[in-house]
Amino acid sequence: xxxxxxxxxxxxxxxxxxxxxxxxxxxxxxxxxxxxxxxxxxxxxxxxxxxxxxxxxxxxxxxxxxxxxxxxxxxxxxxxxxxxxxxxxxxxxxxxxxxxxxxxxxxxxxxxxxxxxxxxxxxxxxxxxxxxxxxxxxxxxxxxxxxxxxxxxxxxxxxxxxxxxxxxxxxxxxxxxxxxxxxxxxxxxxxxxxxxxxxxxxxxxxxxxxxxxxxxxxxxxxxxxxxxxxxxxxxxxxxxxxxxxxxxxxxxxxxxxxxxxxxxxxxxxxxxxxxxxxxxxxxxxxxxxxxxxxxx
Numbered sequence: 001x002x003x004x005x006x007x008x009x010x011x012x013x014x015x016x017x018x019x020x021x022x023x024x025x026x027x028x029x030x031x032x033x034x035x036x037x038x039x040x041x042x043x044x045x046x047x048x049x050x051x052x053x054x055x056x057x058x059x060x061x062x063x064x065x066x067x068x069x070x071x072x073x074x075x076x077x078x079x080x081x082x083x084x085x086x087x088x089x090x091x092x093x094x095x096x097x098x099x100x101x102x103x104x105x106x107x108x109x110x111x112x113x114x115x116x117x118x119x120x121x122x123x124x125x126x127x128x129x130x131x132x133x134x135x136x137x138x139x140x141x142x143x144x145x146x147x148x149x150x151x152x153x154x155x156x157x158x159x160x161x162x163x164x165x166x167x168x169x170x171x172x173x174x175x176x177x178x179x180x181x182x183x184x185x186x187x188x189x190x191x192x193x194x195x196x197x198x199x200x201x202x203x204x205x206x207x208x209x210x211x212x213x214x215x216x217x218x219x220x221x222x223x224x225x226x227x228x229x230x231x232x233x234x235x236x237x238x239x240x241x242x243x244x245x246x247x248x249x250x251x252x253x254x255x256x257x258x259x260x261x262x263x264x265x266x267x268x269x270x271x272x273x274x275x276x277x278x279x280x281x282x283x284x285x286x287x288x289x290x291x292x293x294x295x296x
Contacts, residue, residue: 002032009036009045017139019154022050027116030138034117046139048150055080055134057112057123078112080123084132091127094145098152103128107144124148163221163253170217175209177202224253227260235259 001024009016018033029047036045059075091106106127114121114136124135124144137147164170179199181191194200228235228251235251238259264271271277 002029006032006036006045013038013044015042015044015046017046017048017142017150019150020047020049021154022052025049025051025055025136027114030114030117030121034119034138043138046137046142048135048137048142048147050151051080051123051134051136053081053134055114055123055136057110057114057121059112073118074113074115078110080110080125080134081132083108083110083125084127091125096145096148096152098149099155105148107148109144111140122147160221164214164217167254167257168217168220170214170221173210173213175206175213177206179203180206221253224256224260228253228256238263 005018015038020029024047033045033047034043036043038044057078057080059078061072061075064071087108091108093104093106095102095104097103108125110123110125111120112123113119120140122137122140122142124137124147126133126135126148135147135151142150179194179196179202181194191203194203232250235256236249239251239255240262241255241258268277
């Protein structure tokens, strides 16, 4: 994942921030993303993620004493979770807009050396009511407010997955091949052990079909979102459903899809000369049944 993000940013050529969950709060991810530099040597890709509860940092090492022996590489060890109690009076309150609402949270920012990468990381300790968590950011210039704001966008990923799964059906594919080794509790799908060219070809075709199906679902979701943003007044005028409460002037993807379905159904005969119409009719059993007598 980190390599794919690095490749994308290298093509874009602009400074980016990638927001990830605590699973990616590991040294290799930070090291891979930190290698993407611009012409002036500045990092192009920074990461904002949630730290694990047992995360520790280190202060700057003490100055060299000139005495024999190896100089210390790290200063005092800091257990970040303990700071919620030991430095409670140092927390500052800031107002931040999260999920459309303005909330006040208490934050404490600490720039400490993180051993997995041997460099400084910006740790932002956040207390939101009774919830306490720690965010990590590789960009030491980013403010705590912006780090929290960026991490709040991560939930949009879950909303997108919900739309792709339940509304678009992007994960309802049924592409498979018997050449693909079955995965069970006692075995894993080791594709590197498959040497038969035919089996490898079938597996590659199944993989391509799955990726294409999901990509088309993502494209369809994007089209619904573009229509919602640019033609929201028209969508609401043509919407035939009922909502108890309209919470936004921008309709959801489900509302847009409902309008498009109704419009296409009532104007289906207008599209009879289009390629989409011919594809749909070619997949219809009734169209095949009716076509046979006419052809005879």
